[in-house]
Amino acid sequence: MGKGRLEAFSDGVIAIIITIMVLELKVPHDASWEALRHLGPVFLSYVLSFIYVGIYWNNHHHMLHAAKSVNGSILWANLFLLFWLSLIPFVTAWMGENHFAQLPVICYGIVLIMNSIAYLILISILVRHHGENSVLARAIGSDTKGKISAGIYAAAIVVSFIHSWIAFGMYFIVALIWLVPDKRIERKLSEENGGHHLS
Amino acid sequence: MGKGRLEAFSDGVIAIIITIMVLELKVPHDASWEALRHLGPVFLSYVLSFIYVGIYWNNHHHMLHAAKSVNGSILWANLFLLFWLSLIPFVTAWMGENHFAQLPVICYGIVLIMNSIAYLILISILVRHHGENSVLARAIGSDTKGKISAGIYAAAIVVSFIHSWIAFGMYFIVALIWLVPDKRIERKLSEENGGHHLS
Amino acid sequence: MGKGRLEAFSDGVIAIIITIMVLELKVPHDASWEALRHLGPVFLSYVLSFIYVGIYWNNHHHMLHAAKSVNGSILWANLFLLFWLSLIPFVTAWMGENHFAQLPVICYGIVLIMNSIAYLILISILVRHHGENSVLARAIGSDTKGKISAGIYAAAIVVSFIHSWIAFGMYFIVALIWLVPDKRIERKLSEENGGHHLS
Amino acid sequence: MGKGRLEAFSDGVIAIIITIMVLELKVPHDASWEALRHLGPVFLSYVLSFIYVGIYWNNHHHMLHAAKSVNGSILWANLFLLFWLSLIPFVTAWMGENHFAQLPVICYGIVLIMNSIAYLILISILVRHHGENSVLARAIGSDTKGKISAGIYAAAIVVSFIHSWIAFGMYFIVALIWLVPDKRIERKLSEENGGHHLS
Numbered sequence: 001m002g003k004g005r006l007e008a009f010s011d012g013v014i015a016i017i018i019t020i021m022v023l024e025l026k027v028p029h030d031a032s033w034e035a036l037r038h039l040g041p042v043f044l045s046y047v048l049s050f051i052y053v054g055i056y057w058n059n060h061h062h063m064l065h066a067a068k069s070v071n072g073s074i075l076w077a078n079l080f081l082l083f084w085l086s087l088i089p090f091v092t093a094w095m096g097e098n099h100f101a102q103l104p105v106i107c108y109g110i111v112l113i114m115n116s117i118a119y120l121i122l123i124s125i126l127v128r129h130h131g132e133n134s135v136l137a138r139a140i141g142s143d144t145k146g147k148i149s150a151g152i153y154a155a156a157i158v159v160s161f162i163h164s165w166i167a168f169g170m171y172f173i174v175a176l177i178w179l180v181p182d183k184r185i186e187r188k189l190s191e192e193n194g195g196h197h198l199s
Numbered sequence: 200m201g202k203g204r205l206e207a208f209s210d211g212v213i214a215i216i217i218t219i220m221v222l223e224l225k226v227p228h229d230a231s232w233e234a235l236r237h238l239g240p241v242f243l244s245y246v247l248s249f250i251y252v253g254i255y256w257n258n259h260h261h262m263l264h265a266a267k268s269v270n271g272s273i274l275w276a277n278l279f280l281l282f283w284l285s286l287i288p289f290v291t292a293w294m295g296e297n298h299f300a301q302l303p304v305i306c307y308g309i310v311l312i313m314n315s316i317a318y319l320i321l322i323s324i325l326v327r328h329h330g331e332n333s334v335l336a337r338a339i340g341s342d343t344k345g346k347i348s349a350g351i352y353a354a355a356i357v358v359s360f361i362h363s364w365i366a367f368g369m370y371f372i373v374a375l376i377w378l379v380p381d382k383r384i385e386r387k388l389s390e391e392n393g394g395h396h397l398s
Numbered sequence: 399m400g401k402g403r404l405e406a407f408s409d410g411v412i413a414i415i416i417t418i419m420v421l422e423l424k425v426p427h428d429a430s431w432e433a434l435r436h437l438g439p440v441f442l443s444y445v446l447s448f449i450y451v452g453i454y455w456n457n458h459h460h461m462l463h464a465a466k467s468v469n470g471s472i473l474w475a476n477l478f479l480l481f482w483l484s485l486i487p488f489v490t491a492w493m494g495e496n497h498f499a500q501l502p503v504i505c506y507g508i509v510l511i512m513n514s515i516a517y518l519i520l521i522s523i524l525v526r527h528h529g530e531n532s533v534l535a536r537a538i539g540s541d542t543k544g545k546i547s548a549g550i551y552a553a554a555i556v557v558s559f560i561h562s563w564i565a566f567g568m569y570f571i572v573a574l575i576w577l578v579p580d581k582r583i584e585r586k587l588s589e590e591n592g593g594h595h596l597s
Numbered sequence: 598m599g600k601g602r603l604e605a606f607s608d609g610v611i612a613i614i615i616t617i618m619v620l621e622l623k624v625p626h627d628a629s630w631e632a633l634r635h636l637g638p639v640f641l642s643y644v645l646s647f648i649y650v651g652i653y654w655n656n657h658h659h660m661l662h663a664a665k666s667v668n669g670s671i672l673w674a675n676l677f678l679l680f681w682l683s684l685i686p687f688v689t690a691w692m693g694e695n696h697f698a699q700l701p702v703i704c705y706g707i708v709l710i711m712n713s714i715a716y717l718i719l720i721s722i723l724v725r726h727h728g729e730n731s732v733l734a735r736a737i738g739s740d741t742k743g744k745i746s747a748g749i750y751a752a753a754i755v756v757s758f759i760h761s762w763i764a765f766g767m768y769f770i771v772a773l774i775w776l777v778p779d780k781r782i783e784r785k786l787s788e789e790n791g792g793h794h795l796s
Contacts (some may be wrong), residue, residue, distance in 0.1 A: 003261050007602055012214030016611030020222065022683045023617065027690040030700035052685075053677045059231055061602050061672070075260070076378070078254045086221045086249075093226040101230035137495075179673070204405055204459050211413030211609075219421065274459070275577070278452045285420045292425040300429035330415075403604055403658050410612030418620065473658070474776070477651045484619045484647075491624040499628035 002061065003070045006078060010060060013082045017089060018053040021046055042096030048093040048172060055178040056085060066136040067126055077125045081118040088109050095168075105164040109157040112171065117148040123178035149174045202269045206276060212281045216288060217252045220245055223292035241295035248291040249369060253376040254286060255314065265335040266325055276324045276356060280317040286310050304363040308356040311315075312372065315349040348373045401468045404476060408458060409452050411480045415487060416451045418443055444572060444580035447490040453576040454483060454513065464534040466522055475523045479516040499597075503562040507555040510569065514548040515580035546573045600667045603675060610679045614686060618643055639693035644780035645769060646689040652775040653682060653712065662699055662722060663733040674722045678715040684708050702761040706754040709768065713747040722748075746771045782795040 025042055059111055060081075091111045095104040106127030130136045152174050160167035224241055227234035250328045259280075290310045294303040322339055351373050357365035423432045423440055426433035458479075479508040489509045518541065550572050558565035619670045622639055625632030657678075688708045692701040717740065749771050757764035 002264070005210060005264075007613045008605060009208060009210045009214055009256060009260075011602060011606045012211055012609055013218055015367060015606055016218040016613055018679075019610055019613040019617065019683055020218065022687060023222075023620075024226065024300065025684075027621065027694060029694070031691070031695040031700045033700065034219055035703070036700070047680075048674075050680055054673075055274060056607060058669070058672055059675075061606075063603075065599070072257070075257055079249075079257075082217075083246075083249055086218055087224075090226065094230070098230040100366070105228045107235070156334075174327070191648065193318045201463070204409060204463075207406060208409045208413055208455060209460075211410055212417055219417065222421075223425065266431040271456070274456055275452075278456075280446075281416075282448055285417055286423075289420060289423045289425065293429070296425060296427070297429040301457075302429045302431065302434070306434070398477055401660070403662075404610060406605060407608045407612055407654060407658075410609055411616055413614040415611055422624065437637055445632070453796075470655070474651075477647075477655075481644075481647055484616055485622075488619060488622045488624065493629070495624060495626070499630045501630065501633070539603065562655075591636040 003067055006070050006075060008084065010064075010078060011057075011188055012134070014053060014057045014060070015084065017085055018050060021049055021053075021089045021092055024089065024096070026118065041099045042093065045092045045096035048168075048175060049088050049181070051175045051179065052112070052115075053085065053088060056081075056174065059119070059178075063123065063136070063140065066139045068130060068134075068136075070126075072127050074122070074129060077118070077122040079113065084111060084114045084118050084197050088115075100164050100168050102160055104166045105160045105167050106157050107169065109153045109160070109167065112174075113150055113153045113157075115148060116153065120146060120150075127196055145177065147178070168192055200261055205269050205274060206263055209277060209281065210262075211254075213252060213256045213259070213284065216284055217249060217256070217366050220248055220252075220288045220291055223288065223295070224286075232377065239270055240298045240371065243291065244291045244295035247367075247374060248287050250374045250378065251311070251314075252284065254289060254374065255318070258318070259375075261290060262322065262325065262335070262339065263337045267333075267335075270328055272323070272324050273328060276317070276321040280321050283310060283313045283317050287314075299363050299364045301359050301369050304359045305356050306352045307370065308359070308366065311373075312349055312352045312356075314344060319345060319349075344376065348376070350387075401462055401465055404468050404473060405462055408432045408462075408480065412451060412455045412458070412483065412542045415483055416448060416455070417529065418449055419451075419490055422487065422494070429582075431436060433435045436553065440491065443494035446566075447486050447571045449577065450510070450513075451483065451486060453573065454479075454517070457517070457576075459533070461521065461524065461538065464537045466528060466532075468524075468533075468585055469534060471523050472520070472527060475516070475520040479520050482512045483514050486513075498562050498566050500558055500562045503558045503565050504555050505568065507551045507558070510551045510572075511548055513554075514544060514551065518544060518548075542543060543575065547575070600661055600664055603672060604661055605755050607661075607675060607679065608654075611650060611657070611682065612653045615647060615654070616617075618646055618650075618686045618689055621686065621693070623642050638696045639690065640783075642689045642693035645765075645772060646685050648710075648772045648776065649709070650682065650685060652772065653716070656716070656775075659735070660720065660723065660737065663736045665727060665731075665733075668726055671719070671726060674715070674719040677713065680743050681708060681711040681715050685712075697761050697765050699757050699761045701721050703754050703756045704763055705768065706764065707748045707759070709750045709771075710747055713743060713750065717743060717747075742774065744786075747775070 002180045025039060025046060028039065088111060091108040093102065095101075095108050097103050120143065123143060123146075126136070127140065151172055156167040156170035159170065216396065224238060225237065226246060287310060290303065290307040294300075294307050297303050322342060322345075325334045326333070326339065351369055355366040355369035358369065423437060426437065430456060486509060488503065489506040493506050496502050502526045521538055521541060521544075525532070527536065534549075552569055554568035556563040557568065622636060622643060625636065685708060686706040688701065692698075692705050697703050702784065718739060720737055720743075724731070727733045749767055751768035753764040756767065
């Protein structure tokens with residue numbers, strides 16, 4: 001089965017998720033600085049989640065670029081990932097509107113962990129489908145960065161019992177780690193294709 | 200006429216349907232456990248409907264993968280299916296917000312039945328267009344699973360007069376039946392292509 | 399310039415327009431028949447507009463299928479059409495919520511007329527770009543159906559001063575006229591390609 | 598890395614941005630002329646922003662048409678542009694609902710400037726990736742129009758301290774400058790391909 005529609009559907013869902021989050025930036029009824037400043041925490045949450053969804057789209061793009069084909073299990077593993085991504089706008093808005101109160105910050109962390117797990121499941125099914133010696137398997141490698149991220153999310157949830165803003169800072173740090181572009185798959189693919197960069 | 204834009208448009212509409220449902224998970228104004236627990240039934244409805252829309256996307260993907268071309272009737276049969284899919288977010292939110300009261304549960308079942316009927320119509324027009332001996336026709340077969348599902352929905356509507364939660368459970372069971380991936384078309388196509396799995 | 403992204407962008411916008419209309423079917427807070435019956439006019443408006451947007455997508459699909467390439471003017475004429483299509487959800491909801499009061503019914507008619515005009519502009523720029531003897535030009539022909547529709551919309555606006563429900567009925571009749579699939583372009587293309595129906 | 602999914606994802610996000618803006622045209626509860634007239638400023642803002650987002654889509658389309666491939670930095674520069682585009686619906690609604698009060702008009706200008714900067718960054722990374730002598734680099738040229746626009750936005754922000762409606766007029770003038778189609782890239786590409794206009 002071709003991967004074209006899986007990519008198109010995922011692009012669609014991720015594009016909607018990243019865009020509807022902005023609807024939670026509720027338009028204030030007056031034109032004052034106070035109204036704008038009041039939106040500060042919601043805006044900060046939006047920036048963080050925009051980066052996270054952007055990271056997932058980016059990695060999803062790289063991973064499927066290395067894939068040759070998909071099957072029924074991969075379609076469902078992908079939907080499982082999209083489900084957890086779809087909860088990001090909810091926890092983003094809840095965290096922002098409650099000025100980073102403890103419970104929403106914990107829920108945000110849980111949704112991030114579930115996204116990590118869903119992504120790891122998708123990777124492992126893709127690798128099994130393509131074989132351990134495929135370009136995809138070698139390109140993904142051991143995904144150390146993914147496992148470290150999940151660990152930091154878990155630590156942030158514990159930290160949120162002490163001070164929820166520190167937990168929020170930890171989520172931001174993971175996002176910044178990922179903003180450093182992931183050269184692994186790109187480099188591997190270049191090697192395989194003898195440096196040819198047109199797909 | 201090519202099937203490319205039909206797939207692209209359907210992917211777009213289904214991606215939006217599956218994603219806007221999450222907007223009904225209204226962000227609570229306080230950060231308490233009570234607020235979160237109150238969202239329980241809405242969340243449960245969301246999970247069920249996410250699975251249903253995912254199943255439709257999955258089956259739609261498989262079916263059109265086996266199609267060679269489309270015509271005007273197929274475009275309209277597809278729009279008829281998309282219309283009934285588009286009502287799922289409404290009945291999902293209504294059922295969740297009213298904690299599975301009888302009338303919303305019945306309406307949810309009616310929308311599911313109409314989706315089944317729309318899907319059967321789309322299948323039969325596609326089969327007529329491709330011929331009874333086409334790969335598509337043989338791949339789809341008699342669609343027993345689709346007919347059983349429609350029967351269970353109808354039974355669930357009757358049951359909802361006794362207890363609406365049992366009806367809700369029956370909808371979940373049908374969803375789980377479909378989560379078992381549908382190997383029919385995938386297998387048939389593999390046979391036709393001599394096991395070649397790249398589209 | 400290729401037509402691929404124009405089709406993809408138009409599909410995206412039209413898919414969103416057809417789907418966000420359902421958000422105006424506001425979820426009632428109680429589970430009664432009265433609540434459901436109260437939504438009747440909004441639902442009726444939704445059905446009508448779903449058919450209209452479906453018709454535009456269908457015709458857009460057929461027209462661009464016959465196009466070979468696009469230029470800057472075509473991109474802007476297409477955006478002009480998308481602008482007027484994007485106002486359909488607003489007038490639909492306004493007409494439904496006010497139970498087909500006169501002013502919303504007139505505005506609905508004006509938006510339909512503007513859509514007709516935008517579509518005629520798009521057609522004429524496409525024909526100029528491809529030449530009067532192109533497949534596209536001969537496939538579109540004189541677009542009598544489009545001109546008759548615009549006339550009925552104008553008549554409906556006049557009629558709405560007497561009784562707005564009759565005007566609403568006239569909009570429905572135009573939609574039904576278009577539901578009869580437009581064989582013109584499909585037939586012409588078949589002839590040109592010697593009956594070959596794969597694109 | 599291929600540019601296909603970057604285009605598809607950008608099309609999706611821009612299509613959603615241009616369409617959700619219409620949701621801020623809140624449906625009035627009564628069917629009177631007063632209710633409609635009250636929406637005037639919101640409608641005017643919507644028209645302006647529809648044109649701006651349309652311009653960005655148009656230019657994005659032209660620019661990537663000339664691109665041969667993309668890399669990780671380009672994906673992130675593109676997401677940075679999409680982030681600032683995603684804030685247009687918010688500032689549009691805020692400006693419209695407050696009848697072009699000073700602070701929202703300033704914020705609208707700031708978001709436009711940030712979009713200009715994000716677009717210039719994307720251009721410069723694309724040019725660096727393709728080389729100074731590539732078709733893309735020669736097609737884009739010095740982007741004088743982009744720099745003049747950013748200058749007018751800055752001037753409009755200063756002017757808004759005197760009268761915010763003049764600033765709004767200046768935003769409109771920039772939009773009209775861009776509505777004159779940008780022949781640069783189209784012409785250059787035609788030259789390179791010997792006038793061949795099919796992509």
